[in-house]
Amino acid sequence: MLGKHQICMQCQLNQAAVKLTKLVKGTVEELWLCPDCAARHSPFQKKNPTINLNALLSGILSQAGEEAEAAIEQPDLTCPTCGMPYASYRTTLLLGCSDCYEAFETHLVNDLRKFHGETVHLGRSPRDPAMPVTPQRNAAELRRRLDNAIAAENFELAAKLRDEIRLITDSEVPNQS
Amino acid sequence: MTTDKRFALSDQWMDREGPEQHVVVSSRARYARNLPRIPFPARASAEELQTVVKQVTNAVDTIPILKDGMHFSINDLVSLERNYLKENHLISTEMEKGGQGRAMFLSSDITVGMMVNEEDHLRIFSLLSGFQPFDALNALIELEAQLSEAIDFAYSTHYGYLTACPTNTGTGLRASVMLHLPGLSATKQLHSILKAMPRHGLTMRGFYGENSDNMGDFYQLSNEVTLGITEQQIVQRIHEVIEDLVKKEEAVRSKLYGVRMGAVEDEMWRAFGLLTNARAMSSQEAVILLGKLRYGIDQGTFASLTHQALNRLIIEVQPGHLQYSRGGEVGEQARDWLRADYLRRTLTDLITPSE
Numbered sequence: 001m002l003g004k005h006q007i008c009m010q011c012q013l014n015q016a017a018v019k020l021t022k023l024v025k026g027t028v029e030e031l032w033l034c035p036d037c038a039a040r041h042s043p044f045q046k047k048n049p050t051i052n053l054n055a056l057l058s059g060i061l062s063q064a065g066e067e068a069e070a071a072i073e074q075p076d077l078t079c080p081t082c083g084m085p086y087a088s089y090r091t092t093l094l095l096g097c098s099d100c101y102e103a104f105e106t107h108l109v110n111d112l113r114k115f116h117g118e119t120v121h122l123g124r125s126p127r128d129p130a131m132p133v134t135p136q137r138n139a140a141e142l143r144r145r146l147d148n149a150i151a152a153e154n155f156e157l158a159a160k161l162r163d164e165i166r167l168i169t170d171s172e173v174p175n176q177s
Numbered sequence: 178m179t180t181d182k183r184f185a186l187s188d189q190w191m192d193r194e195g196p197e198q199h200v201v202v203s204s205r206a207r208y209a210r211n212l213p214r215i216p217f218p219a220r221a222s223a224e225e226l227q228t229v230v231k232q233v234t235n236a237v238d239t240i241p242i243l244k245d246g247m248h249f250s251i252n253d254l255v256s257l258e259r260n261y262l263k264e265n266h267l268i269s270t271e272m273e274k275g276g277q278g279r280a281m282f283l284s285s286d287i288t289v290g291m292m293v294n295e296e297d298h299l300r301i302f303s304l305l306s307g308f309q310p311f312d313a314l315n316a317l318i319e320l321e322a323q324l325s326e327a328i329d330f331a332y333s334t335h336y337g338y339l340t341a342c343p344t345n346t347g348t349g350l351r352a353s354v355m356l357h358l359p360g361l362s363a364t365k366q367l368h369s370i371l372k373a374m375p376r377h378g379l380t381m382r383g384f385y386g387e388n389s390d391n392m393g394d395f396y397q398l399s400n401e402v403t404l405g406i407t408e409q410q411i412v413q414r415i416h417e418v419i420e421d422l423v424k425k426e427e428a429v430r431s432k433l434y435g436v437r438m439g440a441v442e443d444e445m446w447r448a449f450g451l452l453t454n455a456r457a458m459s460s461q462e463a464v465i466l467l468g469k470l471r472y473g474i475d476q477g478t479f480a481s482l483t484h485q486a487l488n489r490l491i492i493e494v495q496p497g498h499l500q501y502s503r504g505g506e507v508g509e510q511a512r513d514w515l516r517a518d519y520l521r522r523t524l525t526d527l528i529t530p531s532e
Contacts, residue, residue: 081214084216108343119404121336129322130318152431
């Protein structure tokens, strides 16, 4: 049965959707592959162009769904700036130049979603001033840890926590004296 | 071979005191940045790589903290020097291999630096002792902002900073902390804790970064996701998860010192015995035994051994450091003798048992 979280044994990235069973000298070899790698694997390669790979695989894959079908297509794309073919990115996961993002955008966006769960940048942009970022520290939390440390008779830690609390409270309330 | 006399000091960041050093060895943050249109390093020609180095060098001239620091072409360093930098956590395993057009910039206080033409054109980083992920991030942002005044980085309003590998796209930020967790490791709780890390968006890497081994009870944790999240959110998450982990480690240690004090103490003194008497020792064994001295420091057993001194020793027993301090390559077997000798001398100086 297809394991729910079986990862492709070839690229180690995508979820496997196909199990390839090979009989080599009387021994059975099992290979779990994602649709991308399956498409590249020799028995599935387009030796005979009349075979519709999509139809073939989607017959096998009941669980992989539409996303997998979309990924099966091996686009014949090349980045106009650096000349890198899309297929090369698929094997190395390294892009050729910053313009590849635009050249391969429709396919790359699926990878970005897979890696990050998101596709839109939220962080700093080149014009942002370098404003210091600070933690939401709270003294109450440190005090709780101090109590624990005292209870555990870990006095070295307790001393350290006490110093930290002092540091925070000092910076919150300017010293009046 | 470098002629910069400050090179030998590139491990000085370890000597600084930092918060939570009984659990957290170091905090680091790095940005991946690239120049627009020039192919990423793996696909760039020798001339293109030089163009990048030139642009970066010009930018560095306008930034005092880097201008007054150290600059190297990685191929000008002998392999021992590259190994030394890697063990100091200043360059990656990939960079250690050397390569045309690869360069390295370090501030003289070793708090910030950059690798040029590694996987990306620039890998800008900051490195601090102990648990200071926000300070590490702020130092990084400051340096990146200075660089961006001289260099146009490849950026898309939609996808953010464009990197060679799409796993870094967006902020290009990898924030990480190196932890020593002997307590949690001893109680087998660690496995389930580490298994839960992906749920916090964190991932575990080896002692020397991606694809490297774990040593002793050292673990490096860093953020997995870089897109669709702000720098503040990335580091806040790490801050919270690690703070919690520090608490758990402290709790387990206190418990161990209470319930299993006899056994823990015995184990620590046995390690001490081996470290101060053995005649040959592998780096693996040394790291494990040194880790056990952590209990003694927590308990105030040793008068002059501190957590940061221990963190430094763990780096100093690495093969590259031993050979570097010896001034030349030494075979593996001879290194084991050298290491044992070094540990005997150093620990006798550092450790005066207070009982």
